[in-house]
Every structure is written in C-alpha cells, then in structure tokens.
Amino acid sequence: MKARIHALSLTDFRGYDRLDVDLAGRSLYLFGPNGAGKTNFLEAISVLNPGRGLRGAAVSDLGRRLPQEVRGRAWGVSVELKRAEDDIRIGTGSDPRNLEKRLVRIDQQTVPAGRLLDHIRLVWLTPAQDRIFLEARAERLRFYDRLVFAATPSHATTVNAYEKALRERLRLLVQGPADAVWLDALEERLAQTGSEMIAARRAALADLQAEIEAHESAFPKADLGLINEASDAHEPDALNNALREGFARARARDSAAGRSLFGPHRTDLGVFHREKDRPAADCSTGEQKALVLNLILAQGSRLSRVKSAPNPVVLLDEVAAHLDPIRRAALFDETDRLGLQTLFTGTDESLFDGLFGRALGVRVEGGHWVEFRD
Ligand SMILES: Nc1ncnc2c1ncn2[C@@H]1O[C@H](COP(=O)(O)OP(=O)(O)OP(=O)(O)O)[C@@H](O)[C@H]1O
Numbered sequence: 001m002k003a004r005i006h007a008l009s010l011t012d013f014r015g016y017d018r019l020d021v022d023l024a025g026r027s028l029y030l031f032g033p034n035g036a037g038k039t040n041f042l043e044a045i046s047v048l049n050p051g052r053g054l055r056g057a058a059v060s061d062l063g064r065r066l067p068q069e070v071r072g073r074a075w076g077v078s079v080e081l082k083r084a085e086d087d088i089r090i091g092t093g094s095d096p097r098n099l100e101k102r103l104v105r106i107d108q109q110t111v112p113a114g115r116l117l118d119h120i121r122l123v124w125l126t127p128a129q130d131r132i133f134l135e136a137r138a139e140r141l142r143f144y145d146r147l148v149f150a151a152t153p154s155h156a157t158t159v160n161a162y163e164k165a166l167r168e169r170l171r172l173l174v175q176g177p178a179d180a181v182w183l184d185a186l187e188e189r190l191a192q193t194g195s196e197m198i199a200a201r202r203a204a205l206a207d208l209q210a211e212i213e214a215h216e217s218a219f220p221k222a223d224l225g226l227i228n229e230a231s232d233a234h235e236p237d238a239l240n241n242a243l244r245e246g247f248a249r250a251r252a253r254d255s256a257a258g259r260s261l262f263g264p265h266r267t268d269l270g271v272f273h274r275e276k277d278r279p280a281a282d283c284s285t286g287e288q289k290a291l292v293l294n295l296i297l298a299q300g301s302r303l304s305r306v307k308s309a310p311n312p313v314v315l316l317d318e319v320a321a322h323l324d325p326i327r328r329a330a331l332f333d334e335t336d337r338l339g340l341q342t343l344f345t346g347t348d349e350s351l352f353d354g355l356f357g358r359a360l361g362v363r364v365e366g367g368h369w370v371e372f373r374d
Pocket of ligand 1: 036
C-alpha cells in the first residue's frame with residue numbers, strides 16, 4: 001500500500017511556531033547550521049507512530065517553549081497522506097486539557113495511537129543509534145524489538161504483557177507471598193507471551209537476513225543472530241513448555257538474586273560483519289555505522305513488501321555526513337530504488353548534491369524553512 005506525505009503542518013512543535021508545507025510525496029533533505037531545527041522536524045514526523053518518537057521525549061517536552069516560559073505550549077503535527085485509493089489526514093498533538101497527554105486524530109476522529117500504524121510506518125536512524133552495537137544489551141534488544149514491531153504491531157502489546165507478568169512474578173518471589181498457584185498462573189502467561197515474542201523476533205530476523213542477501217549494495221553485509229533466546233525449541237508447544245519449565249526452575253535463583261535471570265527478555269541481537277569476519281562491536285566506527293544503516297535499509301525494504309501495511313517513510317538524521325562519497329551516492333540510489341520516501345538531514349548542502357532534482361532540498365535556519373532547492 002503506497003503512503004506518502006503530502007501537505008504537512010506543525011504548530012508550536014519544539015523550535016517551530018508554525019510550518020505549512022507540501023512535500024508532494026517527495027523525499028526531502030534539510031540542511032543548515034547546528035540547532036536550526038532539522039532534527040526537530042524529523043522528530044515531528046516520528047511522533048506520527050505510537051510511542052515517544054525518535055528522541056524518546058515526553059509529550060510535554062515537545063511543545064514550543066520560549067526562554068522565559070516555564071512550560072511548553074500545546075503542540076500539533078498533522079499530515080495529509082495520498083494513497084492510490086484516497087487521501088487521509090492524520091495528526092497528533094498534546095491534549096489542551098492535559099499537556100502531558102497526547103491525542104491522535106484520523107480524519108478528524110480521535111482514535112487510539114495504535115491506529116496510526118494502519119496509515120504510516122516509520123523507520124529511523126539517528127546518531128545515537130550508531131552506537132547500538134556498543135550499548136548495553138537491553139538497549140539493543142529494545143532497538144531490535146522496534147524493528148520487529150514495525151511489521152508486527154501486536155509484538156509491542158505482547159512484550160508489554162510479558163514485562164508486566166515478569167515484574168509481578170519477581171515481586172511475589174522477592175516480597176511474597178510465594179503462592180504456587182499464583183506463580184504458576186503468571187509463568188503460564190510468561191510462557192505464552194514469551195513464545196510469541198520469540199517467534200516474532202525469529203520471523204523478523206529471517207526477513208531482514210533475506211533482504212540483506214537479496215541486495216548487492218555498497219554497504220557491508222551483516223550476519224544476524226539472536227543470542228540467548230531462553231529456548232531453542234521451534235514447535236510452539238515445545239517452546240511454551242520449555243519456557244514454563246525454565247521459569248519454574250529459576251524461582252529460587254531469581255528470588256535470591258532479586259532479578260529475573262531467565263527468559264526472552266535476556267535475548268541479545270548478534271550482528272557480525274561478514275567480510276571483516278568480526279562482531280559489529282569490534283568494527284571501526286564507520287563500519288558500525290554502515291552496518292546499522294544496511295539493517296535500516298533492509299527494514300525499509302521488508303516493510304515495503306508487506307502488502308496489507310502502508311509503505312514506510314524513512315528518517316535519516318545526520319547519516320549522509322558519516323559516509324564516504326561512494327556510499328553516500330549508494331544510499332541515495334538505494335532509497336530511490338526501494339521507492340522509499342526518505343527525509344535526510346545534514347549541516348552542509350553539498351552532502352546532498354547527489355539528490356539535487358530527485359528530492360526537495362530546504363535550508364533551515366532558526367526553526368524556519370528559508371530556501372528551497374527544487
Ligand atoms: N521545546 C522547545 N521549544 C523551543 N525550542 C526548542 C525546544 N526544544 C528544542 N528547542 C530548540 O531546538 C534547537 C535544536 O534543534 P534541532 O535539534 O532540530 O537542531 P539541528 O538542526 O538538528 O542541529 P544539529 O545540526 O546540531 O543536530 C535548539 O536550539 C533548541 O534550543
């Protein structure tokens with residue numbers, strides 16, 4: 001399903017007071033000095049999916065706040081998506097009655113945030129994620145779970161239900177009462193949601209690896225793996241049983257440690273640089289950036305194949321600056337070839353010479369779009 005961003009407005013979002021533009025479904029590159037408002041713009045698009053957007057910010061931090069103001073203002077982001085069959089306007093913003101909360105609207109109707117995924121799916125890469133292979137395991141797993149969730153939205157609900165049951169089980173084990181019936185019931189839920197999580201992660205991994213194999217590109221190929229999955233069983237009943245038994249066996253150890261030491265929440269994403277024959281964490285900074293970028297392109301490509309879901313829109317913050325000219329040209333060609341509406345940022349206009357005429361270019365200064373390159 002094609003979904004591309006056309007008309008777009010921001011109101012009091014971060015440094016922007018008001019922005020009304022029409023991207024006409026095109027890709028975009030924003031350039032301008034530090035602090036101009038380039039990342040803020042990508043962040044505004046990123047909140048058009050459920051969750052906290054690409055900076056993980058609270059709703060109340062997104063509203064424009066002048067230096068003398070103590071609180072941010074009510075903010076809003078809305079876009080018009082043109083599709084083969086119709087146009088649709090989707091938007092989000094703070095609830096004027098409670099600035100900590102956000103509301104989502106689709107064609108004027110207030111709806112749950114999850115419904116946004118029926119219309120737009122976002123993939124992003126920010127400088128913070130370049131270090132994903134050096135981060136703590138839990139951070140990497142969260143990054144990977146977001147890749148899984150973009151194609152399988154139920155994965156987020158499953159992970160939340162699993163984490164809730166895990167916290168409840170640990171509380172019983174540490175504070176009591178260690179009621180066996182209650183613990184059995186919680187572990188049953190953990191086994192059920194845990195098996196679903198493992199299955200969704202494996203399916204996403206197979207898809208991503210297939211995308212990586214399918215494309216010859218200037219980016220290094222990665223071998224992906226899931227480490228410490230809690231069980232290597234594949235058949236659903238066997239996986240379920242293995243998890244239930246694993247949780248029951250771990251009770252005494254978890255209770256003594258005050259931590260949950262068994263389960264799929266302890267999984268890690270393994271990424272191996274095939275050509276260099278070493279784990280991503282041992283690769284150079286530039287090699288790590290290229291690996292993670294290739295993973296994001298694989299994600300964009302696999303999402304665009306999901307017939308029942310909208311085409312992804314890709315947000316690449318300061319990615320071009322870190323690539324050598326050959327890889328930069330390859331990135332522009334690759335996003336074009338995949339038919340992805342991609343929004344790039346960078347400080348220097350010259351980084352985007354290869355996009356001139358293929359995307360809309362805009363100079364940003366002080367929260368304003370000041371010059372257009374068409
Ligand atoms: N809630 C807010 N209200 C007003 N201004 C804000 C708010 N939040 C952030 N800003 C301002 O936005 C600017 C940062 O913008 P942004 O992160 O988009 O910069 P950028 O163009 O991506 O720069 P860089 O090249 O340094 O990454 C800062 O000047 C910051 O003070």
